[in-house]
Amino acid sequence: MQHIIDRFVSYVTIDTESDPSSNTTPSTSKQWDLANKLVEELKTIGLQDVTIDDKAYIMATLPSNVNHEVPTIGFISHFDTSPDFKGANVKPQIVPDYDGKDIILNAEQNIILSPSYFKDLLQYKGQTLITTDGTTLLGADDKAGITEIVTAMEFLINNPEIKHGKIRIAFTPDEEIGRGAHHFDVEKFGAEWAYTMDGSQVGELEYENFNAAGAKIIFKGKSVHPGYAKGKMINSLLIANDFINELPKDETPQETKGYQGFFHIHHLSGSIEETILELIIRDHNKFKFEKRKNLIAKIAKKINKQFAKQFGEDIVVAEIKDQYYNMKEKVLPVKHIVFIAEKAMREIGIKPIIKPIRGGTDGCQLSYKGLPCPNIFAGGHNFHGKYEYVPVESMQKAVNVIVKIAELTADGAYQQTETKSKKS
Numbered sequence: 001m002q003h004i005i006d007r008f009v010s011y012v013t014i015d016t017e018s019d020p021s022s023n024t025t026p027s028t029s030k031q032w033d034l035a036n037k038l039v040e041e042l043k044t045i046g047l048q049d050v051t052i053d054d055k056a057y058i059m060a061t062l063p064s065n066v067n068h069e070v071p072t073i074g075f076i077s078h079f080d081t082s083p084d085f086k087g088a089n090v091k092p093q094i095v096p097d098y099d100g101k102d103i104i105l106n107a108e109q110n111i112i113l114s115p116s117y118f119k120d121l122l123q124y125k126g127q128t129l130i131t132t133d134g135t136t137l138l139g140a141d142d143k144a145g146i147t148e149i150v151t152a153m154e155f156l157i158n159n160p161e162i163k164h165g166k167i168r169i170a171f172t173p174d175e176e177i178g179r180g181a182h183h184f185d186v187e188k189f190g191a192e193w194a195y196t197m198d199g200s201q202v203g204e205l206e207y208e209n210f211n212a213a214g215a216k217i218i219f220k221g222k223s224v225h226p227g228y229a230k231g232k233m234i235n236s237l238l239i240a241n242d243f244i245n246e247l248p249k250d251e252t253p254q255e256t257k258g259y260q261g262f263f264h265i266h267h268l269s270g271s272i273e274e275t276i277l278e279l280i281i282r283d284h285n286k287f288k289f290e291k292r293k294n295l296i297a298k299i300a301k302k303i304n305k306q307f308a309k310q311f312g313e314d315i316v317v318a319e320i321k322d323q324y325y326n327m328k329e330k331v332l333p334v335k336h337i338v339f340i341a342e343k344a345m346r347e348i349g350i351k352p353i354i355k356p357i358r359g360g361t362d363g364c365q366l367s368y369k370g371l372p373c374p375n376i377f378a379g380g381h382n383f384h385g386k387y388e389y390v391p392v393e394s395m396q397k398a399v400n401v402i403v404k405i406a407e408l409t410a411d412g413a414y415q416q417t418e419t420k421s422k423k424s
Contacts, residue, residue, distance in 0.1 A: 001128065001392045008130065008147040008395065009092050010037075011079075012139035017087035018080040018177045025055040025183055026080065026173035032056055034079050038146070038171055045154045047169070055173070055183045062153050062167040070165025070410050074194030075152070075402055076362060076373065077145030078175030081137060082384040091133040100125040105386065106134030113387050120201065120381050121389075128392040138388035140380030144395055145197035146171055148378060151395075152402035164406035168194070172362055178323060181365035193337045193372045195405070196363040202394045203350050204377035207331040207338050209357040209364045210261070210282040211289035212323040215296055217243065217279075220315050223272040234311060236275040239303060240268065243277065243316065246299045259284045259356055261292060284326055284356055293320050324360045330367035331374060338374050344404035350397060353377075376401060 014034040019027040026032065035056040042050045047060040064070060081087040095103055100122055103113040111134030115121040121129075132138045149169050156162055168191045172180040175198075199206060221236030247263050249255075256262045261283030268277050281296070283289040300318040307315040331338065342352045357364075363373030379394030 001396060004147060004151055004395050004399070005094065005128075005130065005392055007151060008140075008143060008390075011143040011146060012090050012092055015088040015090070016080045016139070017083055018174045019083060020177040025179065027177060027179070028080075031080055031173045035171070035173070038079065038150075041150065042153075042169075045150065046157045047153060053183075053185075057173070057184060058171040059189060060153075060169050062156060062164070062169070064164065064166040064410075065160055066163050066165060066410050071192040072166040072168060072190055073406070073409055074168040074170065074189060074191035074371070074373075075149045076170045076172065076194050076196045076366070077142045077149055077198060077378070078172045078180050078362060079143065079146060080173050080176050080180075081139045081143075082141065082176040084384040085137045085386065086135065087137055087139060090136045090139055092138065093131045093133055095129040095131060098124055098127055098129050103129070103131060105131055109134060111135075111386060113389065118382060118387060123201075124391045124393070127394075129389050130392065131389040132386050134386050137383070137385055138380070138390065140378065140388055140390040141383040142175065142198045142378060144380050144390050144398070145378040148197050148395055148398040148402060152399045152406075155399065155403060156406065162403065162407055163410045165410050167406055170194075175362050178360070180362040181369065184362070184366060184369065186366065186369045186371045189371065191371060193334060194363070194366065195337075195341060195402075196361050196366075196373055196375045197378045197398060197402070198361050198363070199357075199375050199377035200379070200381060200383070201353070202377055202379060202397055203345060203353040205338065205341050205345065205352045205354050205374065206357045206361075206376075207335075207354075207374040208284060208328040209324075209326055209360050209375075210284055211286055211325050212360055213281040213289070213293055214321050214323055215279050215281060215293075216319045217277040217296070217300065218317045218319075219243070219270065219275040219277070220311070220317075221272050221274065222311075233272070234307070234315070235272050236315075237270050237272065239307075239315065240270065240275040240277050243299055243303060246302075247295075257358075261285070261288055263292065280323075281320070282358075284328075286326065286329075296320060324364050325368060327364040327367035327373065331372050334372050337372055340405055340408055341374060341376055341401070344401050344408055347408075348397070348400050348404055350401070
């Protein structure tokens with residue numbers, strides 16, 4: 001396992017934080033530092049057709065070692081880290097033989113990773129954990145996935161007795177800001193299907209995600225001296241507050257789980273004259289997703305009607321943009337690709353945890369670009385913050401899953417599961 005630890009640490013200590021305010025791809029120039037390192041590493045371990053384009057998308061090939069026809073499959077991860085928390089100067093801490101007690105991440109700042117709060121920790125008693133030092137995120141999202149893919153390809157190269165078809169791998173920038181698949185060349189990648197290694201705990205297997213939209217709502221007002229404002233002032237801040245109060249109180253991220261959708265207000269700023277509200281809309285069900293967007297428009301229309309005479313024009317302007325859609329629609333017709341991953345997990349002793357993603361991955365966008373792409377666990381927990389950690393044993397299990405998927409596909413398991421898929 002030391003090989004996995006060394007590889008992972010070499011990746012997370014390179015700052016690759018993405019930037020949603022940037023118009024470039026990648027959104028930050030520092031993402032090139034890891035991208036270029038990966039290109040050289042892929043060549044060193046013996047992969048072929050290693051390429052990196054002008055937007056830092058990396059692709060490589062492991063050629064087939066069987067004589068019969070096998071579908072080309074792919075594995076994908078992203079190398080950027082979230083801008084939600086500091087990603088520079090990551091100092092990973094190795095915790096061998098975890099004893100199930102509190103882990104002091106930073107004694108000086110009294111930052112503790114505790115199983116009393118993060119109960120998942122107790123699953124990994126006796127294992128080796130990699131944590132932060134309490135001042136940055138770790139970057140297991142998704143450098144754990146990259147570690148696993150590279151390690152699996154290296155293992156297959158060094159163990160040619162394990163039969164597999166042609167495998168394509170890819171690493172992308174800017175997934176954390178929703179752009180990871182925007183410039184992905186599906187035709188160049190050339191796989192019939194792929195898997196993103198971007199989930200959390202061992203066993204996760206996901207082929208459903210939210211339908212997603214973002215809304216920017218502008219509220220206008222009229223500023224007048226407050227001492228003489230009666231019948232004249234229109235306070236855009238208060239109108240924004242009225243708008244928020246029209247949204248369902250129990251349909252927020254903190255009140256929902258599973259397949260339940262939500263409205264999430266993440267930015268509010270303004271003055272009397274103008275207030276801007278930004279929120280995201282999420283729902284797994286396409287009909288409910290459209291209904292949520294319609295509610296935003298309906299509330300805006302109601303307020304506009306209320307102020308039509310006094311203001312003389314629309315006082316609320318709502319801009320709604322779809323971001324991505326539920327990959328389920330694209331995966332169900334080829335559900336054998338899910339069954340293969342499920343079978344791979346079971347054959348190596350992992351119980352699959354099949355559940356919807358309460359978010360999105362590169363895979364959901366890629367599925368709509370013609371590359372069906374379920375998501376598989378990468379092993380990390382508590383992403384995007386100082387309490388992030390990953391068990392090394394979980395990364396090893398993900399490596400084993402990749403290898404087993406390649407082996408099962410070459411064995412013709414995709415044909416058996418395709419029949420099962422059609423029946424289901």
